[in-house]
Amino acid sequence: MPLSRRDFTARTVIAGAGVALTGTVAALATAPGALAADDSTLRDEHGRPCEPGYGPLRPDPAGILALPAGFRYRVITHSGVTKLDSGETTPSNHDGTAAFEGHRGVTLLVNNHELKGPRAGWARPVPLAEGLVYDPAAAGGCTVVEVRRGGEVAEWVGVAGTSTNCAGGATPWGTWLTCEETEDLAGKNGMTKDHGYVFEVDPHDRRANREPKPVKAFGRYAHEAVVIDPRQGHAYLTEDASGPNGLLYRWTPPQGFRHGRGKLRTLAADAGVLAAAKCFDSAGRFVDDLSRATKIGTVYGVDWVEVADRDARTVPVRKQFAAGAVTRARKLEGMWWADGGTYFVSSYAREESPGAAHDGQVWFYDPKRRTVRLTVLIGVNADPSADGGLDGPDNITVSPYGGLVIAEDGSGIQHLFGATESGKTYPLARNELNIGTAEEPEYSEFTGVCFSPDGRTLFANIQEPGIMLAITGPWRRAH
Helix, strand or coil: CCCCCHHHHHHHHHHHHHCCCCCHHHHHHHCCCCCCCCCCCCCCCCCCCHHHHCCCCCCCCCEEEEECCCCEEEEEEEEEECCCCCCCCCCEEEEEEEEECHHCCCEEEEEEECCCHHHHHHHCCCCCCCCCCCCCCEEEEEEEEEEEECEEEEEEEEEEECCCCEEECCCCCCEEEEEECCCCCCCCCCCCCCCCCCEECCCCHHHCCCCCCCCCHHHCCCEEEEECCCCCEEEEEECCCCCCEEEEEEECCCCCCCCCCCCHHHCCCCCCEEEEEECCCCCCEEEHHHCCCCCCCCEEEEEECCCCCCCCCCCCCHHHCCCCCCEECEEEEEEEECEEEEEEECCCCCCCCCCCCCEEEEEECCCCCHHHHHEEEHHHHHHHHCCCCCCCCCEEEEEECCCCCEEECCCCCCEEECCCCCEHHHHHHHHEEECCCCCCCCCCCCEEECCCCCCCCEEECCCCCCCCEECCCCCCCCC
């Protein structure tokens, strides 16, 4: 049922009044280059003024990761260096990751490998493990990494023969949904099967991953990330695409469906309802693109418009809607479920978007109010090569110590950065692994940021060449 203007006005009054109090990410308004800021002074437990975070980043003698004093990192997997239990080396291009609690103090991580197209194009594709292959022509997939209490590490294939496994999302029942960021059909780009789907990977049970089956009910498009509403069972999904810009989707399960391990693979291809978001402002005016928002705290109402052909055999899903039918955004990226809704990222906007240019937005969708609220807006970074500026937020996670940790995927220097609940941001790590030259340095993006189940370890990846890192130290509330 469409959300009426009257309902929207009532709900945005409530939401607007709580912008500074609800939602972990309201803090991000003060990110470097942000277009709005809260100038409130931070104070420590003794009431003394203090700076957020853990202090300045210290250069790494090993040239991998700069961290604050007292913090350290450990390399968990390294493409071409560490090995799977089958003997092959770890695949390259680490991306989305989630951590799960295993037995006897074990941490299980499912790690995407964003490898697009045919296997011949990559030096270290995901190995074609018997029984775990969807399309033998495709290079991508996931590995499962087991980190034991004593520090020992094991790694094996979770799914192979998929393409461009970018982000994804953990489910409330303890599995990983890996998303293909591609629209390649069989016969295109060397593929022998259709791609652009979501697959479920169970880190606890290798047998459950045999004979991989796409969750076609979620649609076929350039998937980025997905979260599941643990109460209503809806899936929310982002699309990283352009020409035109991508969409925010919601999948509503069919009546009587109950989520659980292995249940998604039982769904028919047309099960439930896949719909795209359509936003409007408090005056009832349609919002064509989220780049129209220029102020922190902007709230839009949301309706959901059903997708006609979710498998997109002839026309990509995002192109099936007429002008004025849905709301778009550039580079819809990471998602994280918290605070009763989902945070999601629009990484940047330039000439391909109709509104104001920016270098990053984070929005919060509230399913109860059926609204989206802009919680961060980062202005265009004038000099990405200078340390301190931020651009291109991508993967995000909610910190057990308050606020968010965000992986930067922009130009120039790349950071992990945090944001406190009181409205201040701070650097947490800097990538020092130069994959370019001394004259023209290049630093790969951070990906896969997530905390261990006990909150003691922050995992993050350097996408190229593909390194998974475990960061530990004197964690505390960063004020």
